[in-house]
Amino acid sequence: MFPVEILLHAKSRTLTVAFDDGSRFDLPFEFLRVLSPSADVTGHGPGEEKLQVGKRNVTIVSAEPVGNYALRIAFSDGHDTGLYSWEYLAEIGMNREELWREYLGKLAAAGASREPDDPANAPFLEQEQPSCPSHQHHG
Numbered sequence: 001m002f003p004v005e006i007l008l009h010a011k012s013r014t015l016t017v018a019f020d021d022g023s024r025f026d027l028p029f030e031f032l033r034v035l036s037p038s039a040d041v042t043g044h045g046p047g048e049e050k051l052q053v054g055k056r057n058v059t060i061v062s063a064e065p066v067g068n069y070a071l072r073i074a075f076s077d078g079h080d081t082g083l084y085s086w087e088y089l090a091e092i093g094m095n096r097e098e099l100w101r102e103y104l105g106k107l108a109a110a111g112a113s114r115e116p117d118d119p120a121n122a123p124f125l126e127q128e129q130p131s132c133p134s135h136q137h138h139g
Contacts, residue, residue, distance in 0.1 A: 001090050006071065008060055015060065015073075017089050025093025030114070033058045033075050034103055035092055036082035051106055053124040054116040 005018040013029040034041075034052040043049050059076040066072050066083055074080035092099055107113065112121050 001086055002068075003086055003089070006063065008063060010059070013059060015063065017093065019086070019090060023090065023093070025089065025096070027089070027093060027096065029058055029060050029075070030055050031092075031096065031100060031103075032060070032073060032084070033077070033079065035099060036073075036079060037084060037088055038079070038082035040079065040081055051110055051112060051124055053107065053110075053112040053121040054114065054118060056114040057116055 001019045001021055001023070003017050004020050005016070007016040009016065015027045015029065015032060016024065017027065018024040033055045036042075036052075041050055041052060055077070057076075061074045061076055061080075063071050063073045070083040070085045071089070072080065072083055110124070112118070112124050115121075
């Protein structure tokens, strides 16, 4: 699958991706941010995922193609290390409702919120400090 159209809609905060097979996905900025494929979000292995909180108002500052395989998205909260491959965009597009339900469930279970100024998010924001700044492991 290869994208034939990529549109950023600032007002609705949605990224639209249309693929050459006819599929088309509208992906909210917040959805893309909380499902970033970067190590900052996914961790360095199973069980290391970091819950993303308070991202309701996040916007996309830029979206640049990387070669012929991915999109590098820079978000208004400074996050810009996720490379969204065409396959990944299609996968999260196809599973958007289920992935969003899972995310909201994790937020609820953790007692956290999508709201940027919610005090309940404080413990999760402290986790956002890079635990391995240049991916070097000391020990």
